[in-house]
Amino acid sequence: MPLETPARIVKQLARRGYNAEREAVTLLADEPDSDAALERALETLPDDALKLTTDHVRESIETEGRDGDGSEIPDGDRSTRDGHRPVDENPPTSTGDDDGSPADAGSGSPPETKGSGEGVAAATPTATAAADGAAEPISRNTDPSKRSITVENDMTGQSTGTGEYGDFVKVFRDRYEKLSKQLRGRVNHRPTDALESMGGGSDAAIVGMVSDVRSTASGHWLVELEDTNGTFPCLIMKDRKWADQVQELLFDEVIAVEGTLADDAGILFVDSMHFPDVPRTFKPSTADRHVQAALISDVHVGSQEFMEDAWHRFADWLHTEEAARIEYLLIAGDMVEGVGVYPDQDEELDVVDIFDQYRAFSEYLKEVPGDIEIRMIPGNHDAVRLAEPQPAFDEELRDIMTAHDAQVHSNPAMVTVEGVTILMYHGVSLDEVIAELPDDKASYDEPHKAMYQLLKKRHVAPQYGGHTRLAPEDRDYLVIEDVPDVFHTGHVHKLGWGKYHNVLALNSGCWQSQTDFQKSVNIDPDSGYAPILDLDTLDMTVRKFS
Known part of the structure; x- marks a missing residue:
């Protein structure tokens, strides 16, 4: 059958x-x-x-x-x-193997694949219930009373920013205060205005926001740090073993440096540099029972390149024995293709009305088993403001998407599922991180490494004034105050995962094949993948449906 x-x-x-x-x-x-x-x-x-x-x-x-x-x-x-x-x-069976060899024709279950992750071993294949290898549909006897899900950092309905100068001052002060707390326990911080009154040759340390980075004629690095009292120049000699970390710096991130003041106390010669970072001793939390979550993003319903057949295979598989433990579906943005997102997008649309796109998306959600809890955040293609943090959809769109009573939260949001904290962020800032940092530190082929940088900086979009639009609010919702157990992003349409100081970083690919626009900017998407996370062990399996 x-x-x-x-x-x-x-x-x-x-x-x-x-x-x-x-x-x-x-x-x-x-x-x-x-x-x-x-x-x-x-x-x-x-x-x-x-x-x-x-x-x-x-x-x-x-x-x-x-x-x-x-x-x-x-x-x-x-x-x-x-x-x-x-x-x-x-239907044809796709294996996901690099060599393109065909799968066993008798297997009805989607294959597992390793992708580009490092530090996370793919789980061993799960046997199907049917003797002939075809997974049978089941009655999902889940117990909702065992579920637990909470959301923090959701700014929906909390927006107060007007775009005035004072709003920007407030949000950057909040960023500085939150991240400086992560660093003050490591260095004996002194305010910038107090350093000028210290004697030359004194040991000193600064916690500041990066306001400028430039190289000197001799190849050294001059980094200007700013705190709430002023700015101070810091010189990093090129012969320091860690000097290459300067290339990882982004404007507006918060760091700490230690060193020695020059004779005139007008500059600090840096001996060490510290990032807020994830503690190396961090131990993630896990669920108390064997339960799973599917983590996907970038569905792009409404695009001519939306992979409808792959989605149907995914939804059908969720009804089988192999997927019986999946009780949560977390979608990290771009549910629809949107309208007017990039030049000549209308030529690549299958559904030209934004509301019709969401109606179609809601119909596809109905294919998912009704007992699966669905949580979503918006992305840059969705019908919300582009500036981050992005609030959830307005009432009109929420009324359209009634399937499963799916809950939509702001981008980013911290979603705790049965004790496992998952930071969901769509990932627009990844473009900027990949553009600014060396290829070995961040690239589209290994998007999880760019995510490592955001974890290291404890901020999902540290640089202001670039391609990532930021909205000033009463506080900085983009700071990673508490270390998540899992960091889930999308946006770049590439599959990659790995562990950074025991935090699982995952970029979950997309459900859209290559568009003409993507061809023009040399993006080859990883499409039709569904990462499946065991919440009790944080082991992950990636299923391919395309």
């Missing part, structure tokens, strides 16, 4: 608000025209029934092929009546 047939039946029943006995689903799937059999069973189901029973299906099958007066129905009229999508009963 092909995997798609019973999974599709379960999905259609859930969409119409019915449960079903497992044997009933099997009987329908075994019919030559399973869609017509399902329609006949539902048409004859009592109005007050909530479950499709095996006995009722048997009874409807016995009369199938005849209309109300007992006459034969022509074969050509036995088509589906609800307008659902046609499904290829024998």
